[in-house]
Amino acid sequence: MKKHFLERFFSLTTDGTDKILTIFGIRIKFRRKHKERLLALKNRLNVLDDRLNRLSEEIGYHNYQINNVRNVLGYVTPPAYMQYFEVHVTDHCNLNCKGCAHYCPLVTKPVFHDIDKFSADFRELSSKLTVERIRLLGGEPLLHPDVNRFIAIARRYFPYSEIHLVTNGILLPTMKKGFWETLQGNEVFLDISQYPPLKDKQELYKQLAAENNVKLSSGILTNKFWCSLNSKGDSDANESYRQCLSMKNCPNLRNGRMMVCPEACYLDIYNEYFNEKIPFDKGSGAGRGARQGGGVRYLKSPSEACKYCIPCGRNFEWGVSMKDKSEWDVHARV
Ligand code: SF4
Ligand code: SF4
Numbered sequence: 001m002k003k004h005f006l007e008r009f010f011s012l013t014t015d016g017t018d019k020i021l022t023i024f025g026i027r028i029k030f031r032r033k034h035k036e037r038l039l040a041l042k043n044r045l046n047v048l049d050d051r052l053n054r055l056s057e058e059i060g061y062h063n064y065q066i067n068n069v070r071n072v073l074g075y076v077t078p079p080a081y082m083q084y085f086e087v088h089v090t091d092h093c094n095l096n097c098k099g100c101a102h103y104c105p106l107v108t109k110p111v112f113h114d115i116d117k118f119s120a121d122f123r124e125l126s127s128k129l130t131v132e133r134i135r136l137l138g139g140e141p142l143l144h145p146d147v148n149r150f151i152a153i154a155r156r157y158f159p160y161s162e163i164h165l166v167t168n169g170i171l172l173p174t175m176k177k178g179f180w181e182t183l184q185g186n187e188v189f190l191d192i193s194q195y196p197p198l199k200d201k202q203e204l205y206k207q208l209a210a211e212n213n214v215k216l217s218s219g220i221l222t223n224k225f226w227c228s229l230n231s232k233g234d235s236d237a238n239e240s241y242r243q244c245l246s247m248k249n250c251p252n253l254r255n256g257r258m259m260v261c262p263e264a265c266y267l268d269i270y271n272e273y274f275n276e277k278i279p280f281d282k283g284s285g286a287g288r289g290a291r292q293g294g295g296v297r298y299l300k301s302p303s304e305a306c307k308y309c310i311p312c313g314r315n316f317e318w319g320v321s322m323k324d325k326s327e328w329d330v331h332a333r334v
Contacts, residue, residue, distance in 0.1 A: 105321035257283030264305030
């Protein structure tokens, strides 16, 4: 084919990689720099990718080793020990005692605790703590339609602990067979708190427990209540804590946190009812650090709420709550 006139002097060809411009027989080669750079970058990326894969393999291996060590430590380090804690099944109650330490008369609508949260808290705790004695209470726990499940879950996660269900007894005569079987089958004690209006029912409660083969741990008659809130907040926290009768025995588990006592744990109920801002105990993460005793150690020191407390403030005879501040606050006019 005949070449174009200009093609005799100029031509643009390629040798497969580079472009070649020929001008009057002089060949100028244009290297495909970008392509080369791209190839070089691709190669480097492949190398980096390889390294990354090797690193993640190594990390995976180290994680595996760390977990192995953790597991071995779990076997040889005994979990932290806790003598006692208590936990609400409901916040409301059907007796409404004046000055109730759990502020139940001030709970304005029924509060049924969530079984799934309860189960998660117990699972977490049981992996970190050995607990000698646990009490399920409230409020009145028999008001909860799922009370049987709470009992079974507590036992599932703490197979060797002494577990008690605490009730004022009012609903006991109405409880179905399944309730009694759950208590009996899980070897859970029934604790009946005795209050003056129910004094005459105690024999009936004992009889019901005996008929159903349930272990009873009936307390003595409680006819005095204590008012201990110091709304001025000028108590010496250490001194209050030292005097405190509940400090050795009343930690409360609430929403995954362990609090020093019910008075401090549920103070938000009081605050909400009376529109107050008294600091309440935020507690320690029930599980966090518990293996090293962290959660337990926290309970061995006064909380901010102890400044707002006079443990042996003022006492009074049992009565029905009038939801008056003076039932809790030592400074409120009676
Ligand atoms: S029976 Fe117990 S929980 Fe209920 S109001 Fe009385 S003291 Fe509080
Ligand atoms: S607030 Fe402190 S001093 Fe008061 S009852 Fe609770 S732990 Fe005891």
